[in-house]
Amino acid sequence: MRSPILKRFIATLFAILLFFSIFNIHKDLTYITRIYPDEYRSYYIPSSLHAKVFSLGYTNALSDLLYLWFVYYWDWYGKNVRYSYMEHTFEVMTDLDPKNQDAYIIAALLAFVPLKWDLVYKFLDKGIEKNPENYVIPYDAGNYALFSEKNYERAAKYFQIAFERNPERTTIKNLLAYSLSHKGDLETSLKYFEEILDKYKNDDSPEGNYYRFSSVLHIFEVKNEIAKRDVEKAVEKYRAKFGKNPPSLRVLKKEGFINEIPKDPLGKDYEYDPNSGTIKCVSKFNPKEVIGRW
Amino acid sequence: MTKDAILVKNLKKHFKGHLSIGRIEALKGVNLEVKEGGIYGFIGPNGAGKTTTLKIITGLIFPDEGEVQIFGKPHTDYIIRKDIGFLPESPYFYDYLTGEELVKFFGSLFGIQKKELNERTKYLLDLVGLKGKEKIPLRKYSKGMLQRVGLAQALINDAKLLILDEPMSGLDPIGRREIRDLILKLKEEGKTIFFSSHILADAEMICDEVAIIVKGKIVQKGRLEELLAKDVQFYDISFKGIETPPELKDKVVVAFEGYSMIRLKDEDEVDKALATLINKGGKIMSLMPHKTSLEEIFLSSIEEKKNE
Amino acid sequence: MSRFKLSCMQVIAIAKNTYKEAIRSKIFYVLMAFAIAMLGFAVILSFLTIGSQKRVILDLGLAGISFFSVMTSIFVGIGLIYLEIEKKTIYNVLSKPLPRASFIVGRYFGLMAVLGINLIAMLIILSIALLFFKGFTPMIFYAGLFIYLELAVITAIAIFFSSIASPVLSAICTLAFYLIGHTSSTFPEMLVPLLHNDIQKKIALFFFHILPDLSILNVSNLITYNIPIAPGFTIRGIIYAVLFSTLLIFAGCLFFKKRDLV
Ligand SMILES: Nc1ncnc2c1ncn2[C@@H]1O[C@H](COP(=O)(O)OP(=O)(O)OP(=O)(O)O)[C@@H](O)[C@H]1O
Ligand SMILES: [Mg+2]
Numbered sequence: 001m002r003s004p005i006l007k008r009f010i011a012t013l014f015a016i017l018l019f020f021s022i023f024n025i026h027k028d029l030t031y032i033t034r035i036y037p038d039e040y041r042s043y044y045i046p047s048s049l050h051a052k053v054f055s056l057g058y059t060n061a062l063s064d065l066l067y068l069w070f071v072y073y074w075d076w077y078g079k080n081v082r083y084s085y086m087e088h089t090f091e092v093m094t095d096l097d098p099k100n101q102d103a104y105i106i107a108a109l110l111a112f113v114p115l116k117w118d119l120v121y122k123f124l125d126k127g128i129e130k131n132p133e134n135y136v137i138p139y140d141a142g143n144y145a146l147f148s149e150k151n152y153e154r155a156a157k158y159f160q161i162a163f164e165r166n167p168e169r170t171t172i173k174n175l176l177a178y179s180l181s182h183k184g185d186l187e188t189s190l191k192y193f194e195e196i197l198d199k200y201k202n203d204d205s206p207e208g209n210y211y212r213f214s215s216v217l218h219i220f221e222v223k224n225e226i227a228k229r230d231v232e233k234a235v236e237k238y239r240a241k242f243g244k245n246p247p248s249l250r251v252l253k254k255e256g257f258i259n260e261i262p263k264d265p266l267g268k269d270y271e272y273d274p275n276s277g278t279i280k281c282v283s284k285f286n287p288k289e290v291i292g293r294w
Numbered sequence: 295m296t297k298d299a300i301l302v303k304n305l306k307k308h309f310k311g312h313l314s315i316g317r318i319e320a321l322k323g324v325n326l327e328v329k330e331g332g333i334y335g336f337i338g339p340n341g342a343g344k345t346t347t348l349k350i351i352t353g354l355i356f357p358d359e360g361e362v363q364i365f366g367k368p369h370t371d372y373i374i375r376k377d378i379g380f381l382p383e384s385p386y387f388y389d390y391l392t393g394e395e396l397v398k399f400f401g402s403l404f405g406i407q408k409k410e411l412n413e414r415t416k417y418l419l420d421l422v423g424l425k426g427k428e429k430i431p432l433r434k435y436s437k438g439m440l441q442r443v444g445l446a447q448a449l450i451n452d453a454k455l456l457i458l459d460e461p462m463s464g465l466d467p468i469g470r471r472e473i474r475d476l477i478l479k480l481k482e483e484g485k486t487i488f489f490s491s492h493i494l495a496d497a498e499m500i501c502d503e504v505a506i507i508v509k510g511k512i513v514q515k516g517r518l519e520e521l522l523a524k525d526v527q528f529y530d531i532s533f534k535g536i537e538t539p540p541e542l543k544d545k546v547v548v549a550f551e552g553y554s555m556i557r558l559k560d561e562d563e564v565d566k567a568l569a570t571l572i573n574k575g576g577k578i579m580s581l582m583p584h585k586t587s588l589e590e591i592f593l594s595s596i597e598e599k600k601n602e
Numbered sequence: 603m604s605r606f607k608l609s610c611m612q613v614i615a616i617a618k619n620t621y622k623e624a625i626r627s628k629i630f631y632v633l634m635a636f637a638i639a640m641l642g643f644a645v646i647l648s649f650l651t652i653g654s655q656k657r658v659i660l661d662l663g664l665a666g667i668s669f670f671s672v673m674t675s676i677f678v679g680i681g682l683i684y685l686e687i688e689k690k691t692i693y694n695v696l697s698k699p700l701p702r703a704s705f706i707v708g709r710y711f712g713l714m715a716v717l718g719i720n721l722i723a724m725l726i727i728l729s730i731a732l733l734f735f736k737g738f739t740p741m742i743f744y745a746g747l748f749i750y751l752e753l754a755v756i757t758a759i760a761i762f763f764s765s766i767a768s769p770v771l772s773a774i775c776t777l778a779f780y781l782i783g784h785t786s787s788t789f790p791e792m793l794v795p796l797l798h799n800d801i802q803k804k805i806a807l808f809f810f811h812i813l814p815d816l817s818i819l820n821v822s823n824l825i826t827y828n829i830p831i832a833p834g835f836t837i838r839g840i841i842y843a844v845l846f847s848t849l850l851i852f853a854g855c856l857f858f859k860k861r862d863l864v
Binding site: 352355356378380382385400404405447 | 605607608611612614615616619622623626627689690691693694695696697698699700701860862863864
Binding site: 049052053056057058059060061063064065067068071072097099100101102105106 | 647650651652653654657658661662664665666668669781784785787788791792816817820822823826827
């Protein structure tokens with residue numbers, strides 16, 4: 001053992017062993033990670049209650065850390081468990097800190113990317129429920145419903161909540177009126193648009209100009225829609241009685257199905273098509289002209 | 295009649311042995327009366343119970359039985375300790391403090407006001423020979439320096455009673471001498487000094503009274519001269535210049551190169567011998583009475599105890 | 603000089619000395635370095651987040667400050683009495699005309715002073731970090747007050763245990779107290795569903811009310827969102843902490859009074 005050659009030999013042997021053991025450890029690790037197929041890859045995250053105990057009262061801090069984890073690693077999970085884990089992590093994170101607006105909005109965004117609508121709304125619904133003052137979350141939900149899902153009913157519901165929480169923000173009111181008009185609640189929609197117009201009538205800021213312009217546009221359309229809807233209803237009744245469409249609007253009025261012959265917002269007559277029983281607006285619309293008059 | 299500075303009655307104390315197994319009887323009924331004024335030596339071999347007694351007196355541990363009075367008042371009231379200056383055995387101090395800070399800290403525990411404290415600290419550090427070393431943290435002190443700081447802090451309150459647990463340990467011969475002188479000086483100031491030691495030479499030199507403790511029991515106590523002077527054992531006379539007179543020949547202990555030494559048993563003999571020697575033109579070099587030394591008393595006490 | 607005045611002077615002297623001890627020891631600076639590293643970590647993490655950066659700094663910063671101060675108070679606190687005995691430095695102090703209670707109280711106040719300065723330093727660092735991210739709110743000093751109250755309680759516990767038990771045991775007990783105090787508010791939520799009959803539930807709830815509840819000294823979660831704090835909240839916290847620590851210190855003194863210092 002004293003001989004330097006022997007020492008060197010043993011050292012070399014150790015080095016080789018060490019080298020291979022590292023190599024093997026690496027293999028082991030890859031093996032361990034392969035035990036479960038990638039589709040089921042996951043980490044354990046405790047339930048909300050346990051996480052709350054574990055956080056020692058520093059719930060916000062733990063929630064922040066989970067949030068970071070959530071944002072960066074949601075797609076690390078295996079395909080088959082990804083969304084259930086996403087949901088679980090979200091639940092824990094928001095139970096720990098229910099007031100973190102970012103958590104709801106980013107979670108919804110992450111669920112939106114693969115178009116998991118139920119998750120998107122679930123996440124946002126929780127935020128809406130837990131933060132009764134917050135209007136940003138329902139506004140966000142409304143945007144998803146209106147622009148991406150094109151579900152006007154839902155959009156109107158969310159914007160309604162946002163509007164109730166913050167009646168001053170015109171953006172919300174505008175989108176609420178817009179979704180209402182698509183949903184079919186034309187009168188309320190018209191009322192809101194008219195209020196917006198009223199508010200910005202004399203406002204020359206870029207924002208004022210924008211809302212004035214857009215509300216005029218919408219009022220024009222909604223008024224047309226109302227007239228169209230009324231006529232169609234009357235036509236329906238007429239047909240039920242006489243078995244055919246009325247030949248003209250005047251006949252409709254004479255028979256007492258409408259009180260007035262409708263005029264378009266610019267005061268012109270609609271063009272009536274007896275075949276389909278609908279009316280059409282023929283006025284050329286120039287908002288700038290109109291703004292002065294309304 | 296003066297009050298006793300310390301009165302210890304039938305003090306008993308036991309400790310638990312290692313790992314709480316067994317029972318060590320450290321004190322088995324100790325009685326002490328330390329008169330006011332004077333130096334009282336409390337001596338005994340290692341493990342005799344000296345430190346234990348002092349710790350009980352200063353209220354650090356509680357006796358199983360017995361009572362202690364300081365200037366006639368029970369020692370259980372902490373305020374009594376205002377009159378005591380205590381130097382613990384091999385002092386352990388806050389090593390992050392400097393010498394000056396340490397002394398001031400202990401001074402403030404007595405409620406000494408700042409100005410007075412500053413002056414006294416300076417004076418005392420001077421007195422114990424630590425001038426110029428006040429600003430060094432204790433961590434860098436030598437054992438002897440620590441002992442000196444310990445002494446300085448024991449004196450900070452200018453107490454009537456000083457209790458010193460082995461004040462001379464860790465000091466070099468010069469240091470010991472300085473401390474001895476200091477203790478004597480304190481005695482002159484009218485203070486009572488009660489100190490434990492196993493260095494008998496020191497004790498013998500300065501004590502007025504001693505008590506010897508062995509295995510938790512006092513085996514001897516009393517005024518030192520009474521204990522010692524009971525008998526002079528013999529006298530040695532050394533002289534030169536003449537031959538030893540024939541009548542003294544049988545008393546010679548050593549003789550060489552003109553020096554001689556004779557040993558005599560009693561005082562009459564000494565008178566006679568001196569007269570003879572001077573008559574013959576001899577030169578007396580020294581006359582030494584040999585008393586029983588404290589050491590001998592000490593050793594014989596221990597012997598007795600062993601034989602019991 | 604009256605006994606009371608003397609005692610006050612002694613308490614101050616011992617507190618000062620404790621303070622000196624702490625700031626001349628390395629452990630103090632090590633813990634400070636840790637806390638600063640913690641705050642740095644919070645800032646770095648805040649860069650990674652999506653959304654409000656200042657919230658992350660505030661949450662992690664306050665949690666880190668609270669946690670590290672508590673750890674300091676536990677690990678320095680348990681040694682406060684015990685190490686003095688261990689190093690035999692206590693002999694010389696207690697042989698002075700000093701009631702043992704003064705010693706404990708002085709040590710306690712000394713450590714509290716150290717912890718206070720430590721806390722303020724960390725809060726200032728946190729404020730600077732927050733100012734940098736335009737998220738500064740003076741409310742962090744309010745949170746600091748509550749952290750300090752909690753430290754008062756924890757230190758009292760540490761001293762209490764260290765006056766009757768060995769350091770390892772007292773460290774365990776104090777940590778256990780801390781854990782229980784911080785989690786006990788979740789016990790009803792946790793335990794009650796596990797129990798089936800009413801009597802069991804009542805007993806469980808009774809024990810729950812006995813347990814220390816430190817969550818009432820935790821306002822970090824409130825100030826992150828600027829939730830208005832009821833005025834009674836502060837008073838309640840102060841009374842709770844002061845009562846609790848006074849009681850503990852008092853009990854510690856009682857135990858310590860009769861102890862042989864060997
Ligand atoms: N804390 C303790 N636990 C157990 N036994 C102890 C303790 N302190 C002292 N003893 C025992 O009590 C006896 C007396 O000890 P003490 O320290 O009083 O001796 P001493 O006379 O001061 O000795 P020395 O000259 O060595 O300082 C010894 O037998 C010692 O073993
Ligand atoms: Mg001793």
